[in-house]
Amino acid sequence: MAMSDAEIIKGLFNSFKPDSPLEPGDARYVDFQAVRGDDDIRTELGSRILNDDENTYQLYSGHRGGGKSTELLRLAKFLEDEGCVVVYFAAATDNSGDLSLQDTQYQDVLLSCTRQLLEKLSDRADSTPIQNWLSDRLKRLKELALTEVELEKMTLDVALPQFMKLTAAVRKEPNRREEIRKLVEVNTESLVTALNLFINNARKRGKANENKVVVIADNLDRIVRTQEPDKPSNFEEIFVHRSELMRSLDCHMVYTAPLSLLYSPLSSELQTIYGKPQILPMVMVTSVDGTVIQEEGIGLLRQALARRVRQVWPELGLVANGDEGTVGVFESQDILDLLCLSSGGHLRDLMHMSQDAINRTLKLPVRAQAVKRAITDFRQAYLRSLQESEWEFLLAVRESKQKQNDDDERYQALLAKRCILEYSFFDDDGERVTWYDVHPLIRGSKVFKERWAVYQQQRAQGDV
Amino acid sequence: MTERLVADFLDWDEEELPPESKDEVLGRLFRGIANTEGAGWFFVQCSRQQGSEVVEQLKGRFGRVEVLELERGAESFYPEAMGLFETNPFDVLVVQGVDEALLGYEDTKRALGWDSADLHNYDSRDVPPLLSHFNQVRECLRDTVPRPVVFVVSAFVVKYLLLRAPDFYDWRAGTLTLPLDEGDRSQIMGWTKSAEYGDYCNLSERERQQKIADLHQLIETDSLEKAERSRLLVEEGLLFESGNTYEQAIFCYDKALEIEPDKDTAWFGKGFSLVEIGRYEEAIASYDKAVEIKPDQDQAWYNRGNALHKLERYEEAIASYDKALEIKPDNSWTRHQIGWAYLIAKQYEKSIETFQQCLDLNGDDPEGHYGLACVYSQKNQIEPALEWLAKVFKLDPDNYRERTAKDSDFDPIRSDPRFQDLIQPNE
Numbered sequence: 001m002a003m004s005d006a007e008i009i010k011g012l013f014n015s016f017k018p019d020s021p022l023e024p025g026d027a028r029y030v031d032f033q034a035v036r037g038d039d040d041i042r043t044e045l046g047s048r049i050l051n052d053d054e055n056t057y058q059l060y061s062g063h064r065g066g067g068k069s070t071e072l073l074r075l076a077k078f079l080e081d082e083g084c085v086v087v088y089f090a091a092a093t094d095n096s097g098d099l100s101l102q103d104t105q106y107q108d109v110l111l112s113c114t115r116q117l118l119e120k121l122s123d124r125a126d127s128t129p130i131q132n133w134l135s136d137r138l139k140r141l142k143e144l145a146l147t148e149v150e151l152e153k154m155t156l157d158v159a160l161p162q163f164m165k166l167t168a169a170v171r172k173e174p175n176r177r178e179e180i181r182k183l184v185e186v187n188t189e190s191l192v193t194a195l196n197l198f199i200n201n202a203r204k205r206g207k208a209n210e211n212k213v214v215v216i217a218d219n220l221d222r223i224v225r226t227q228e229p230d231k232p233s234n235f236e237e238i239f240v241h242r243s244e245l246m247r248s249l250d251c252h253m254v255y256t257a258p259l260s261l262l263y264s265p266l267s268s269e270l271q272t273i274y275g276k277p278q279i280l281p282m283v284m285v286t287s288v289d290g291t292v293i294q295e296e297g298i299g300l301l302r303q304a305l306a307r308r309v310r311q312v313w314p315e316l317g318l319v320a321n322g323d324e325g326t327v328g329v330f331e332s333q334d335i336l337d338l339l340c341l342s343s344g345g346h347l348r349d350l351m352h353m354s355q356d357a358i359n360r361t362l363k364l365p366v367r368a369q370a371v372k373r374a375i376t377d378f379r380q381a382y383l384r385s386l387q388e389s390e391w392e393f394l395l396a397v398r399e400s401k402q403k404q405n406d407d408d409e410r411y412q413a414l415l416a417k418r419c420i421l422e423y424s425f426f427d428d429d430g431e432r433v434t435w436y437d438v439h440p441l442i443r444g445s446k447v448f449k450e451r452w453a454v455y456q457q458q459r460a461q462g463d464v
Numbered sequence: 465m466t467e468r469l470v471a472d473f474l475d476w477d478e479e480e481l482p483p484e485s486k487d488e489v490l491g492r493l494f495r496g497i498a499n500t501e502g503a504g505w506f507f508v509q510c511s512r513q514q515g516s517e518v519v520e521q522l523k524g525r526f527g528r529v530e531v532l533e534l535e536r537g538a539e540s541f542y543p544e545a546m547g548l549f550e551t552n553p554f555d556v557l558v559v560q561g562v563d564e565a566l567l568g569y570e571d572t573k574r575a576l577g578w579d580s581a582d583l584h585n586y587d588s589r590d591v592p593p594l595l596s597h598f599n600q601v602r603e604c605l606r607d608t609v610p611r612p613v614v615f616v617v618s619a620f621v622v623k624y625l626l627l628r629a630p631d632f633y634d635w636r637a638g639t640l641t642l643p644l645d646e647g648d649r650s651q652i653m654g655w656t657k658s659a660e661y662g663d664y665c666n667l668s669e670r671e672r673q674q675k676i677a678d679l680h681q682l683i684e685t686d687s688l689e690k691a692e693r694s695r696l697l698v699e700e701g702l703l704f705e706s707g708n709t710y711e712q713a714i715f716c717y718d719k720a721l722e723i724e725p726d727k728d729t730a731w732f733g734k735g736f737s738l739v740e741i742g743r744y745e746e747a748i749a750s751y752d753k754a755v756e757i758k759p760d761q762d763q764a765w766y767n768r769g770n771a772l773h774k775l776e777r778y779e780e781a782i783a784s785y786d787k788a789l790e791i792k793p794d795n796s797w798t799r800h801q802i803g804w805a806y807l808i809a810k811q812y813e814k815s816i817e818t819f820q821q822c823l824d825l826n827g828d829d830p831e832g833h834y835g836l837a838c839v840y841s842q843k844n845q846i847e848p849a850l851e852w853l854a855k856v857f858k859l860d861p862d863n864y865r866e867r868t869a870k871d872s873d874f875d876p877i878r879s880d881p882r883f884q885d886l887i888q889p890n891e
Contacts, residue, residue, distance in 0.1 A: 009499065010498075010499045010501075013496070013499040013500070014499070014500070014501045014502070017502075017504070017637075018634065018635055019503065019602075019606055019635040064630060064631060064634060065634050090603065222599060222600075222631050285470070286470045290469050290470050290471055291467050291468070291469060291470075292467070292468045292469065292470055292473075334473075337473065338473045341470050341473050341474070342473075342474075348634060355637070355638075356638055359492055359495055359496045359499065359637075359638065360492060369481065372476065372480075372481060373481060373484075376478040376481060377638075377639065379478065380639075381626055381633075381639070384622070384623055384626060385623075385626045385627055388711055388712070388715060416630075417626075417627075417630070440470065440474060443474055444474035444476070444477065445477060445478065446477040446478060446479055449477065
């Protein structure tokens, strides 16, 4: 049955929504392994968990909207299929209340893990140790007006909501946050002991092959960095200074960490604590020299778009073919390629701009002007986020394709804002090559081109 | 397939696109809302006045439209939206007052400094609670309020969202910027025409940032005449300058000069800001351009002289001051500067002559008297130095006693007890 243009456009508009990670097995998923430097999350993070007898504590990171959650969900599925007990949770975004992004500290992370473990494992493990831990602190909890529960009534059904209350109070009530943190701080050791008893219990009761418990704490990178003058930032506090706590649970842990932290002066320390972090780079749409990578670059992005398009209407192609009279979303191959290249290999940007271009279209196909307008609109967001002081740095990265200096805060800020993108591939000798470039949305702007010309001129004169 | 370069694809820029009309932008908003299944967040960047119009139009177009007005300093939004949705299920939710909520956040300067050099500190210290809340409730909002939400905001809010609530903002269905209409435009234009630099300096920081935001929107979104655009850019520069954000001011002047290379006011402003941040050589070059275009600007010659003075190029400084004097002979400030330049250049007789001229023009000029005292002190002639100083203290004891105590010009005679006696306040 044919669909009207309006229906197709509506379908496309919703299909390109940027707001949900793909669940494992989603028909829209495209494997970008080769162009992302051959990292398969399952072989990298996954194998370490499967092969290591000791618990592993690993960090996972990447640009915002690059597909981290999608990859972590795949990892969870893979590990479950391999017989692990997996607790995946999106910290900091859970409705029932986990982390406060405002000023999350390490105690909050521990509380959050506790609640998630209780919820996910309580049907397979004896939660008595945790109930006891709560019971022992009932007096203090009552003083904090966090509970009205009587001692003899402490059961799992009661305990779980108590932890939810604790985490919710941390998140929502800044006044009590400090008191709860203090309570947890002095009782950390006993809480960890109780949790580990509980985890071990879950492990023992599991089937023979279910002897690995894995906690994947996604979205910790969503915590907003805060820093008081002359003090370590909350990131540093959580991931470095309190790392013994992050490594204290008797199970495998995967944390998402902010990309900027991995490129900060703390990177080597982090590596010592968590091993080499896994970073999800962008899809490489061009080579270092600026040549467009067809099949394995923009070809895959086209595929990602095509799968979403086909879901709307199986007969719909990506590009209209005037000669054959077939219906397609975009007016020409070139304009589709422009869209893919402008995304810099960043999936959310690609979906976002496609959605915007669709919304500028009353009748298919999407015209060049609609695509260029969409690009211009998203370009504005990048340009506006740039500070004057960052330009010099940006131009230098464009010139060298390398990051200049890990310690420079501007570099971290530019990465966090995706104004600089990271790519990686394996060269002919099998060595991993990582390189950097300015987001194509910025590169295509008038202001960048002008500044670039001046910069080149200065370089030619030896001023830079 | 032949190899292609990404550069070939990027070989165009935004200027080739004709500007969108207000109706086109609104049409996109309405289509987007109509097409949205489930949640979808639209940001409409516009003036307050336009915001009310947008709300009216939405009400006329979509079934149940609810408006949520955030209060000054509001820190949450999700529970309110969810509550509203439960009691009063809507088709479209409009959120207003994000500006107000952020303005209530203590660090308003940061909030509004969307372009300012201060922003390099953006990620330290603190996050406005409302923005952290936005980041946090992203998934919840999508799942429990599965409706289009229209945020009506001004330009600075968008910048703030970009930098401080990027996770939330990353999920937007679109940001739509409404071009300013005639009323807004003439109001802003009118103000820049009637206001003087002194008025700019008297603005509170918040007012200044609001003015800059208004002006910026006018400059960015409108198809202005070139001359008008460069004039407004200069005004924007002056606003930044009056708030001591000189790098930003220079940026505006440069943009004005791109449009009109002969815009003398832009060269003048640029020179001023460059001096303030110690880039004297560039400042001199800017003033050179300013006086080349408009040679009868005594203030430009004067400032140029000051920049040369800072570089210890006294001869040239004096020549520049002389030019200013030619245009405005009764300007005692200029004459003082000449006197000081001669003094530092150790041309004492010339310095005395100049300060004398000041006194010829105004016998009660304390600075002229003070200048003479300094010259005689430098010449180590203590009696005349003390004589002139005594006259200064008669004319303006409050300012000059303190200045004298600190001024190294008096080092040659400082240890003399008569000098010490003279500068005692009770004498």
